[in-house]
Amino acid sequence: MFVRMPGKMTTTVESNSSAPHSAREKLLTAAVELFRTNGYDATSLDDICRSAGVTKGALFHHFAGKQAIAAACLEAWSETMANMVATAPFNELEDPVERVLGWIDFFSGALSRPETIKSCLAGTIVQEVSESNPALRDAAHGCIANGERRFQTLLDEACADRERQLDTASLARLWSASLQGSLLLYKATRDPAVFADSLGHVYRYIESLFSE
Amino acid sequence: MFVRMPGKMTTTVESNSSAPHSAREKLLTAAVELFRTNGYDATSLDDICRSAGVTKGALFHHFAGKQAIAAACLEAWSETMANMVATAPFNELEDPVERVLGWIDFFSGALSRPETIKSCLAGTIVQEVSESNPALRDAAHGCIANGERRFQTLLDEACADRERQLDTASLARLWSASLQGSLLLYKATRDPAVFADSLGHVYRYIESLFSE
DNA sequence: ACAAACATACCAACTGGTCGGTATGTTGTC
């Protein structure tokens, strides 16, 4: 009895709408926060279930295992980030260079607010599983690459507008590295000033590349 | 069969070198490498003992527990790094600004070599234990702060020479963040080019602050 | 129209293995 059904299984992407507060949603929300704050290894499935207010049975009904729920979290995280920058005010700016600088300000400002959880799910996970779990590593890498691509698009538009030829790919990497590095430094120092410090220099550097 | 430490040893905390191949040294060496590559949680004490070729009894004879051996690793790591930059060729440069740029080149070059393990013990550990283990977090923070201070000294000398007034503390933080961020990006991408990419921009930014 | 057959969503209890740590034994040296 209770045959695990073959065939369809709805193939993941029912992400939007459907049940508002199903166990699945509650598990994802809880898992994202726990993974972000405590890391992958240090977060047990029991922790997630307790925080979500459901049981292990529910978790294993919706996800194949720990890796699977982490992968789902990463996908949700990527969407959350995409949505966040898509609706951010800097998009309204007309000048493409201002939009680039506005992007940096947006993140710098958000991370300086006390209530913001200062952790990137992808960065947190990838450091732990880089050697041990290629599937999760690639999923986290995808998240980061998505963010880089979005910023690079802004940079390309600014280059086109100012008729500059910049290596926008490596600049986007500088952005990613500085952001992830700032988050790591925050975890060491607990000093929110790291964001304004480091990202401020990146701001002025990129600004200088478009001025002169 | 096994040559025991000659005579002295005695006074417990003899962190420095030269001791042939005592179990303590072997444990530290093995632990540093395992923690760097696999992280804190994912490295078990059995892993360390197996890699060092000793037993758990030896480990608990020399260290009070996992946190203690990790703390000892961090102290050893800080010394290793200090020694590494102290003996690096860029110190011979006469121009203080060249020495600053030489520091960046030194790290960028070292990390671009294939045989280098692309991981900072302090950065790896601090991300995992930031919320759960304040003692280890502070120890790792100390490592990072030491590196920052050393770089800031170089920056201060360059400022004095060129009669510039720069916020060298925040510049040192930019360096730390970019380095740690690059290491994290490498763990995601496995692309050694991240170092030349990101650190190259930091190089040119700092260079520009001293030129003009 | 209706019930058998099946599918979905969840739950509580358990299992097998791992891990940090301990208790105790053995060996070489002063």
Next chain:
DNA sequence: GACAACATACCGACCAGTTGGTATGTTTGT
């Protein structure tokens, strides 16, 4: 024979994953 420097064997806690079950739909043959 006291002590440092190990080794061996083991324990309790925890954790990912399993098992077997309940309750509520949803489809389908007649």
